[in-house]
């Protein structure tokens with residue numbers, strides 16, 4: 001809350017300075033005086049808000065968010081409520097934030113489910129879309145009644161998108177809406193086999209040829225074994241950033257060098273990596289359509305896919321920096337003059 005008050009305080013101050021010069025600027029350039037640096041918006045992504053969100057989202061009341069089950073529906077409703085509260089619309093229109101996936105699309109007795117979508121329309125190139133995604137489903141409850149809260153997997157990605165969306169919305173309120181449109185895509189059915197992202201890319205709301213990038217977040221709240229030492233734990237694994245667009249990779253490196261200064265670990269980006277993480281989360285459904293992607297990931301840990309993946313174990317300060325890295329990258333891709341160049345097709 002504190003950061004938001006500071007931003008609005010600065011806004012008021014700058015606005016009053018700007019308006020006094022209004023008459024001397026006939027080209028509308030006085031709007032420059034009210035423009036805030038991107039960091040002002042990034043700083044609205046706070047560890048306190050992420051923590052509040054995640055303690056709600058990874059609570060037992062969502063029953064492990066199993067695809068097609070009541071807990072997942074409650075989670076979808078929660079996400080929709082947050083977007084409505086923030087005044088962020090849906091690309092589907094009116095009150096409809098759900099892309100329905102029929103039962104017939106799934107295998108193995110999974111009931112119908114839904115992706116949750118929200119978006120901010122671009123001010124200059126609204127037809128070009130930047131997709132920020134995370135799956136909001138998890139694996140439910142076991143036969144002994146243990147709830148799999150999935151705080152890291154992928155509550156962390158889910159609530160990070162809410163905070164990223166809020167940051168873009170605040171910029172838009174201040175006349176600094178993104179040039180290109182941003183789609184906040186919460187996919188279902190990931191744990192059952194990447195169903196939600198597959199369905200979206202087969203039934204896209206915006207044509208895939210206009211989709212500039214997909215930044216996918218799946219687990220960014222924890223520290224894995226290889227980074228437990230104090231001087232090593234300020235890290236995030238990036239996967240896929242250089243595969244389809246050198247420019248996307250460079251943007252990601254540049255904004256990190258300038259703002260977030262995390263150790264970007266490319267271990268799992270190796271083409272011969274036996275874990276094959278590049279193929280194992282939702283970004284892959286975009287990548288296979290030649291859309292440049294970045295997958296943000298903290299690696300696996302002892303609570304991975306266990307009932308002990310709970311919100312009290314999340315590193316909130318670190319998660320905030322990681323979410324801010326996604327925000328800065330999306331901001332740059334959405335606002336630069338030219339669309340990202342895709343130069344990596346066929347190089348695999």
Ligand SMILES: [Zn+2]
Pocket residue numbers: 135153154190218219
């Ligand atoms: Zn996951």
